[in-house]
Amino acid sequence: MTNPSLLILPGDGIGPEVMAEVRKVIDWFGANGGPVFDVSEDLVGGCAYDAHGTPLHDDTMARAQEVDAVLLGAVGGPKYDSLDFSLKPERGLLRLRKEMDLYANLRPAQCFDALADFSSLKTEVVSGLDIMIVRELTSGVYFGEPRGIIEEGNERVGVNTQRYTESEIDRVARSAFELAMRRGKRLCSMEKANVMESGVLWREVVTQVGKDYPEVELSHMYADAGAMQLTRWPKQFDVIVTDNLFGDLLSDLAAMLTGSLGMLPSASLGAPMANGRPKALYEPVHGSAPDIAGQGKANPIACILSFAMALRYSFDRGEDAARVERAVETVLADGLRTADLLGEEGKAPVSTSEMGDAIVAALAKG
Ligand code: IPM
Ligand code: MG
Numbered sequence: 001m002t003n004p005s006l007l008i009l010p011g012d013g014i015g016p017e018v019m020a021e022v023r024k025v026i027d028w029f030g031a032n033g034g035p036v037f038d039v040s041e042d043l044v045g046g047c048a049y050d051a052h053g054t055p056l057h058d059d060t061m062a063r064a065q066e067v068d069a070v071l072l073g074a075v076g077g078p079k080y081d082s083l084d085f086s087l088k089p090e091r092g093l094l095r096l097r098k099e100m101d102l103y104a105n106l107r108p109a110q111c112f113d114a115l116a117d118f119s120s121l122k123t124e125v126v127s128g129l130d131i132m133i134v135r136e137l138t139s140g141v142y143f144g145e146p147r148g149i150i151e152e153g154n155e156r157v158g159v160n161t162q163r164y165t166e167s168e169i170d171r172v173a174r175s176a177f178e179l180a181m182r183r184g185k186r187l188c189s190m191e192k193a194n195v196m197e198s199g200v201l202w203r204e205v206v207t208q209v210g211k212d213y214p215e216v217e218l219s220h221m222y223a224d225a226g227a228m229q230l231t232r233w234p235k236q237f238d239v240i241v242t243d244n245l246f247g248d249l250l251s252d253l254a255a256m257l258t259g260s261l262g263m264l265p266s267a268s269l270g271a272p273m274a275n276g277r278p279k280a281l282y283e284p285v286h287g288s289a290p291d292i293a294g295q296g297k298a299n300p301i302a303c304i305l306s307f308a309m310a311l312r313y314s315f316d317r318g319e320d321a322a323r324v325e326r327a328v329e330t331v332l333a334d335g336l337r338t339a340d341l342l343g344e345e346g347k348a349p350v351s352t353s354e355m356g357d358a359i360v361a362a363l364a365k366g
Helices: 015-031 046-052 058-066 089-099 113-118 166-182 197-210 223-232 244-257 301-313 318-333 352-364
Strands: 005-011 038-041 069-074 104-110 130-136 148-152 155-159 186-191 217-222 239-242 265-272 278-284
Touching: 005 015, 005 058, 015 069, 015 301, 015 352, 046 089, 058 089, 069 089, 069 301, 089 278, 104 166, 104 244, 113 318, 130 166, 130 244, 166 186, 166 197, 166 239, 186 197, 186 223, 186 244, 197 217, 217 223, 223 239, 223 244, 239 244, 265 301, 278 301, 301 318, 301 352, 318 352
Parallel strands: 005 038, 005 069, 069 278, 130 239, 186 217, 186 239
Antiparallel strands: 104 130, 104 265, 148 155, 265 278
């Protein structure tokens, strides 16, 4: 049997630094009787633009379609701000999502006990928090046509189109219900059915799909009220399903409830491939943080936990995933903190690689 394949795309900014720590975890499993991966590495984002004049080379795109899973660091940086829209680093990521048809983006927001005090909300509001946002990732206003900046009379008009087909809503709703079945069996769908037709259709289709999942308690919320409820009492939620743009906003909000954006992983899943595995890309929720890149200040935990999600959702290695998650909890409980997790505490932070080494050491202990 051939080894499962992983394509690693470290990207820009802190991407390469945090990915170097993931490589340590992958190597540890390989050397200690865990899964062995065929790992290849390539460019995406600004670094791909620098090398090839495009944020994602066609060969890289083709490779991403072939592998069992893609692991991505982060893309973007101020250096690329003035590039044409079609050449921006973000377009590389969006092309991967679109062409791999990764329609279900799973973004867990989990509060680690050791960090509950670090949230900007009261500890009792966030301690033990464990919610999952399922964001539709391949449609909606991110991709809808027409789009552009057009001339109208004597001024310019910026145009984007929110658009959802029934089948696009149906498939992401099914992913969310399936997840809810494996968790707390509660699903809240968020849209703006009060002002948007796409929201009316969204609510209708999600309700229809819900009939196939009678055990899941389904509720609906307008996305603005959802944002308010997420900050008021987030523990009322189990799984949330929402569209691409609302999901972008609500997942940042949910992430920060837990104390640090630097902690949270994500999985972007598509339809099953011939081998039964879903097409999949895993990436931290945080961005490329160019202000701290190359200084050893970045927190590698979100990227390491993204690899744990790959173990769970692509490789059926739930036990190994849990082992990585436990190792992360252990080092946090031991008091290790990268700079983003320190606030006013006045302690000395550990570096990116010290954090990675500590997680590998905790892995070794079980
Ligand atoms: C995210 C990011 C991306 C998005 C950017 C980098 C294109 O904010 O993954 O949440 O808007 O989807
Ligand atoms: Mg975002």
